[in-house]
Amino acid sequence: MRISFFARVSLGVMLLLLLVIGSLAGALQQAAQQALERHAQEQLNIGARVFERLLALRSQQLQDEVRILSSDFGFRDAVASADVPTLRSALRNHGDRAEASEVLLLDLHGQIKASTSAAFAEGQPFAYAQALLTQLQNPQHLLVVPVDGVPHLLAAATVRAPLPVAVLIMGFEIDRALADELRQLTHLEVTLLVQTDNSKPRWLSTLLNAPAQQLELLRQLDSDSRHWQPLALAGEHYLSLAVPLSEAADYQISAFLHRPLNAVSAALLGLRERLLSIAGLAFGASLLLALLLARTVARPLERLARSAQRIGQGDYQAPIERLRVPELAALGAALGQMQHGIAERERQLAHNALHEPHSGLPNRTLLEERINSAIAAERPLGVLLIGVANFSEWLSARSGDAEQQLAQALAQQLLELRRPGLSVARLLDDRFAVLLEEASAAELITLADQCQQRLSQLRDWQGEALGLQVHIGVASYPQDAHSSEALLHCALAALHEAQMHHEPVQVYEQAKDAARQRQIILVRDLRQAAERGELQLHYQPKLNLRDGQIRQAEALLRWQHAELGWVSPGEFIPLAERTGSIAALTRWVIEAAVAQIAQWHAQGLVMQVSVNVSAADLAAFDVCQVVEQALSRHQLAAQQLVLEITESAVMQDQQHALAVLQALRELGVGLSVDDFGTGYSSLAQLRQLPVQELKIDQTFIRQLGPEGDDAVIVRSTIEMSHRLGLKVVAEGIESALVLELLRDWGCDVAQGYYISRPVPASALQAWLASDAAQVLQG
Template identity: 35%
Template sequence: MKLRNLRHSLVARLIGISLLLLLAVQLAGFAVVRASIERNARVQITRELDTDERVWRRLLEQKAERLRQGSALLAADYGFRSAVSSDDVATIESALANHGARIGAAVTALLDTQLALRVVSSQAGMGQLPAALAQVVPALAAEPAGSQITVIDGLPHQFVMVPLRAPLVIGWVLMGFPVGQPLADEMRQLLSADVALRVGDGRGGFSVPVSTLGPQALAQLRSSAAAVNELELEGGDTLLVRASPLSQVGVPSEALLLRSVDAVLAPYRQLQWLLAVITAAGVLLFALGSSAMARRVTTPLRSLLGATRRLSRGDYSVPMEHTARSDEVGDLARSFDHMRIDISHQQAEIRDLAYRDRLTGLPNRERFRGAVLDALRADALPGHCLAVLMLDLDRFKHVNDVLGYAFGDRLLQAVASRLQPMAGTSGDMVARHGGNEFALLLHVTDAQAALRVAERIAGAFETPIQFDDQTVDLSASMGIALWPEHAQDADMLLNRAEIAMYGAKKRLSVVLLYDPALDSSSAQTLSLLGDLRRALEHGELRLYLQPKVALQAGDGVAAEALLRWQHPQRGLVPPMEFIPFAEQTGFVRHLTLWVFEQVAALLGQSGAREMVLRVSVNLSTRDLLDPDLSLRLGAILARYAVDAGSFCLEITESAIMDDPQRAEAMLNRLAQQGFKLSIDDFGTGYSSLAYLKRLPVNELKIDKSFVLGMQSGGGDAQIVRSTIDLAHNLGLTVVAEGVEDAALMERLRAMACDEAQGYHISRPMPADQFFGWHAGPGAAFVAAP
């Protein structure tokens, strides 16, 4: 009786535990399916919003093109041109009004050749039109083939402008149409997406003059914050929002594209209910079946004891006994056998995880090394060799710092998916070698075949990677080593591919084939860096000056301070062999202070004071990020009694953009001390005109690549001329680098360039020779008109 009660108690526990486990699994599956459906719906809506945004942009472009064609038609009308030439205002007004009405333009205007408004025809009630035209006309003049959107009386208007020729330009025709309700309704009819135009009021608020939303959604939108990604409506519906900027000048405005999440989820609601019913029925059937089977469980399990002991020792190769029986023992035996198989699979999975990168799914470093070893042991195909390609993503740390590690992980997964198709033949492998470094094992015919693979990879990276609303341009540095040409074993092959990769990164090349010289240059670099501190302490550094001459009438003499290293064994070491590594280690700060102090001592001499010498000193990124830089320079000025205005501190655009806020703060402090500031190598960096306008700079230095390019007759001359005009309009002086001959110097003088610097004037010279040069032949350049 007790045994029977115990058996029933065990059955109850087995049934209860089994039901709980099944129910937990079903609920988890139901939750996963529900979450997956909602996530997929949001992804689908995001893709649809991408399409909506492209269509919206296309509609605006079509409207602008229609307006541009209408403007061109009016500009080509002979009668209208005659009226403009004869200044027949009444005819001009009539033509503008009639033509604008035919094409649906809200504003038509005629501007003279100086872009001043002559005649305008507009709809009634456009009180803000003159102010809006004053903002939009310069922008259209800068880009006549484009269009501009600005806000007039709370509604965005799109404007285009075409020249009026007879045959020379005698004026400009300006036309604009409102981006209003008809366009939003058209968008709604095309793609069933809601559109709302939101316009700022200049005081932090906004209005919604155009909308296809219902009253509730519109009220919710008007009460929301300025930046909104989704709207939660009272009925439980959610609208995903995509903002597309409209106005480029004046009051900010944007188009909001909205789609309903519930509209996409609605077809799946019935499936979820059906899944719930199936889950409940499955639980019920399982409960009934488990109850029937559990009642048949008995205690004769000793026959399986030996098998369980083998399992405990880790032996999963021997199948369980009694699996052929149809009674309870057979069921249990089969269950144990399934467990044996599952554990065996898990062990295999664990071994797989030990050789596979969990983030990207690619083989990891250890698996890749094993594959290289296997490939070296295998008999190579006739006419083939083995290549290892190492790839390191550029600026990946910057991506992690700015966008976060989660975004960086997604970026690595996207890179892995782009690299996998590059393993074209059997035996090739793509692996994640660690961090942002990938490796490819390639069976190729020669080095050129491996380089072609690298070119395909570089081509694949030309397409930016986009996640949600964030687009990232990727580039990579690649190194290639071949077996047996470059290495005889796997580890050396991997090491030399990595050396080639770092060599490519150092040389700013996309791909580099291993060269034995790369190893020796690395050792030489380490030796030079070890000697650099000793060079500063033992007086091995030399100050050189390269003169800069005035191309226009002006007083004073200028030069740029340059650093040279007189090594006791290697002779005069070029700056490019130690300055980049000094910047990486931070030792460049000591070099900058040494140069500054040498220049201050030079400027303190009577000869420099008499000739009003101004010397330019280069600052690196490390210098700008030093919070005590202004104090250190001020102390040196006080020590030598030199005015800060005798210095011009040169900063590259890339140094400013590494940390714009800190760089701008430091530059403001230096400008307050009286230092003149110059943007070096202008045109080769990434800074914007907004930063250029805000920074307290006095001078731009045009990079020598543009100056030398003027000789080839390409577009570099226009770039130089435009840069000079831009600088002068901003109140800055311009220095041209790389002046190699008299013809270049004369062209720059004709372009109104302020100063020139280059080998035609003088090569860099030791500082103690500069005064002699100035008093001798160099005076001819200094005195040039």
Template identity: 35%
Template sequence: MRLRSLESRVVTLFISLLLSLQLAGYFFIDRSIDDNARAQIESSLAFNEKIFLHLLEQNAQHLIEGATLLSKDYAFRQAIGTNDTQTMVSALLNHGERIKADLTMVVGLDGKIIVASSDTLAHGFQKSVYDLIKSATEKGSASSTDIVDGKPYQMVMVPVNAPVTISWVAMAIPIDRRLVNDMRELSAMQISIFTSKNNGPWMPNVSTLDEQEEYKLAALLPSAITKSTFIRDLNLNDDHYSERILPLAKNEKSATVAVLQLSINQAVAPYKKLQRNLLFLTILGGIIASIFSAITARRITNPVRQLAETARRLGTGDYKTTIDIKQNDEIGDLANSFSHMRDAIALREKEISRLAYWDNLTTLPNRALFTDMVDEAISVAKSRGNSCFVLMMDLDRFKHVNDVMGHRFGDVLLQQVALRLSAELGAGNSRPARLGGDEFAILLPATNVDQAQQLANRILLTLEQPISIEDQTVDISAGIGIAGYPDHANDTATLLSHAEVAMYAAKLAKNGAVLYSQTIDKSSQQSLSLLTEMRTALEQNHFQLYVQPKVSVISNEVVAVEALVRWFHPEKGMIFPDQFIPFAEQTGFIRQLTRWVMNAAAACCQQWQNAGINIKISVNISTRDLLDQELPEKFAEILQKNQVLPECFCLEITESAIMDDPVRAHLTLDKLHAMGMELSIDDFGTGYSSLAYLKRLPVDELKIDKSFVLKMEQDIDNTKIVKSTIDLGHNMGLRVVAEGIENAEVLALLKELGCDQAQGYFISKPMPAGNMPAWLERWKSNQTA
């Protein structure tokens, strides 16, 4: 059984779960046994403490009864009354021996010992006698524990009445091994008596422990014990004990304590045996479970292995393999599912193969199949020493058809084009392919360049015939690029790339069909290089903001400036806008450039306002900018960043930019105007816009194209056009601006015609934005001079 196999994992899972549960139970039981044993021991020690104290009290009561019996003896009282010392001593000795007291004595009313069975021992009890007389006077009898010669004693005192108290009888017995053994018989605990002299170390008196344990325990006791103390865990010769320490007696020189102990090991021993049995059963259960798990896992994994082998055969394309698993369980269901999957995969692979190499819309070969066809054609051409050509075609204005008529109409148009191409090529070796979108390609094996160009021309003539779809007639045209092997490329990728370059050149030049040449490719590379350089210029701040002033025709006051962009290339020097703006619009880079100009103009506006210069800034907006529905939000972000108001800006839009997509342009302009920005129609008069549409736009200004303004003093027709435009703008409630002012005569003529503002080289050439404040001061000085 392999370690990483499913079978081994199933067995490992079962055994791991079993062992985890058993081990968790084992450790939980072990912890519970220990905690419960310690709790029971603590409770038992507290109970045994009461028993021990009760035993001491019982001994004291026994002494009191013996002393009371002696005090009531007539002869003894008579001896006390006659001060017969010999008779008193004899009675004390006899009675003390009868009750096993180490000391009996007669004490006078003044607390002094009159006679005693042992004068030496009696001397050590003198202080205790005084204390006991006080207590016995109140209670009738008294008992206490005292330490004499380093040993603890229990002592009692009772009065001798005749009938009034004439003296006291006191008796004392040691707390010795007899008491310890009695306590040991009553419970399973160990008990030890320790005495400390002059706050020194504890020394054992009597104990149920052996001598070594007794002295070790003495060394582990706390130095000062004033009350009953519980110690939870104390290690003594590899045995763990819980213990209670009871203070028995204490005087100026000595202290005595009793230590009650119960062994934790003995308490948990019966449970440990049960725990070992549980561990044994766990091991046995693990072995049995391993055997049954292995059997169960094998029953599960054998069919799975068969299904895995079937899956490997399916992966190699063998869809005829049989699945011989007959089980009425989940494995059987899985086998049936495999069988259905095998059939479904076979069908789906056929469909995928069709989709991978054939266009679903036109049923023509797609790019992948066409590439394979070109590979094969080149191989054949190499082996035979001839050539092959590729025609790549892209329809003109197809996007416009899609936008106006809808995508379904566009799909039908593509199908019709495919049919026309197939009909033109006939049933020969040539077959068209659809590479994507409105792009088609045709492979011409064993063909020369003249034949390729002739076919391209025939296709263009075929496409010139209008196509009728759903009562709509569509005129279409196309650009065709031609490239061949070995004239233009030696491999498929290069051949297709060169054909595509030629196709775009044909569309750009509107020249129908173009044969590939290195000149075309170099131009494409230059365009790509220009785009890269513009991106670098934007990142490295090579663009600069220029401005050209606008003045009021009536007052000659500077009322606005137009923001312009200049490119200072680190190697090529100044690059003028007409060299890169059209390309930026074509590639879409114009959006990034417009945002840069707007940001630079807003920053400049803020600086001028801080300097007290409040003039409006006009910024040009391209067609691609108008199609960006997020343009208002982008401008608002720039204005907020630079802390300037929208009213400080006028956006200039050409007529053609508006009319490329009027609906989207109108939406964008409405949002910009709602922000507070003014809008201007730039180059007015050169487009083909409808005045009925323009009057609905939220514009504030018309800007007459400079082609009508230049030399208008010499051309009466241009003057009429300018006057009509000024009148039209005023009638529509718009401000009119004329650009291209290059002399004083034109400026004077515009003033007569009622033009509002003027802009041109006569007023000022475009200048860096930083030079504007100084120029403005000079302009004001010249006007007041």
């Protein structure tokens, strides 16, 4: 029996609808299943990050507490004096305030000197010395150790006085309360597992805790796995993720996060039923509509639909069938034009998305894809990041399409290297990259040298040398990084190092990169340090050895960075001098010192304060104007301010220094030569300067004794200075013996840790009124 056209169209449409709706329902079912699984995995990932963040926050709290306690002057004094009862009291008080489980004090050999916990007996060695060393070197590293089978989070800091004398440790027990808190935050079940060599595994879990379930839970957990783990317990199914907390030769501590799946499966079953219902309704309605349309346009439209489907799937090569019905023929022609236009645009978009327009080379996106592909296959590779330092200057002297010509010329030179596994890309206008797989370190350096030679000796289209300044940074996987982003960062750090030291090729070194990143942060934040209130002045008192009175102090700049903490002046002052920030710092110091002198004067305390001025300050701005305005603003006598100029600054440009110092002297400001003896000047040279005071450098004072070269230098300097009418100040005094020697030799003023360390202004006032200051003043 011959089937009619209408029947064939209807049957075909019916089968097509069944196929489409079935495929759609299956795809939706599969997509829903995958989405739910991804959702569970995402929840576990989020839970893992939340857990790590909770530990990191708690670690930071402990770190802040140990840093505060280790910096406390009284505590350090108790450590230095080995006052164990005082130490125990301080440890217990600070531990209670921080809600710590234990607080320990170790000596530099790892012996426990004081402890608030019976688990850490005094006089015993600290069992986790190696892990503690890692935590001290990297405060961001979490130190988690087992204590009686229970995981404890520890934070440590070095106690200095000023050299390291002890290590302070504060611990926090990772207990059921933390697990319950994480469960409330993430709606995930939590299991903490501690495995040691000499005892049975210890654990706690928010899951059901019947004995049989405990054994089954321990049997299924795999702390060595870094992937998703299915878990079945008491009829409930879970998806689990292991979060390693700490691992050593004799213990392993892990956390497991569990996402219940039964509720998800029930929701998926309900979704399947709703999809089937919707699919049935859609099939019935579509069938009715198909029967209505099949008489006239079913078959032509079906062919056009198949063509459109091919286009939607990315097939732009199959031609569109010609139709006899004029209206449908026009529709087919329009569909063919659309197919051609989409194909051309996608080709152009795909190329532009992965290539740089001027050179035609792959861009950063394609380069990163190739790097990630090699890393995923664990193929060793190296990256050469090439920078042309004078690229912009070269282009500014030319016009037209010079950039495109230069980019193509550079690309051609790199492509002519023709090595297996070599790829070339352009990342920025003046920056190219060469990727070489399966290359040794020696091969990478050889290739970098070849690239540098080729590009540096490149000639233009008239045969003249371009004179390009080319530097190359080299980094490799897996030695330096394990991701494309990190690998490119390492290569960029090596490139910056090469540019800074004018080296043609530089291989990445992690230590230099870390130091460079710290310097970048300090240089960046130093400009706003005063505005953020991070700068402070500490004052070190000076003892007049002739009458035993303390009427002078030196103002010393201190910087407490918001993230890095206290930054040594020996670190940020040279950076300020190199980056031109020293002038702003000196202005701030002069203003702050004058304001403090005026405040003391109003309170009845008359002090003469000295401020350090560098060679850069003498040349960078008008010191006289800054000092005069500050004194006038606070209505302060000029005699109460002394400017200390280093010996090297005075001798660097004597004529300019003489003019500036003469102007300052005319204002009435006191002048002192600092660090005398470290340069190449002599007293005969300094007598030409209008200074009233000479400060002997502490290198001659610290180890001073009755005999020896230092004694000869110091005594002769004091005698000759007095003959020239100069007052003599000795700094760096750290013992009573040195103080008495200087007093006997006729030194005028003494300064050093034996008298007092530099302290804030309020602390200096309190110290002046203390018994220690009264004893010094007789």
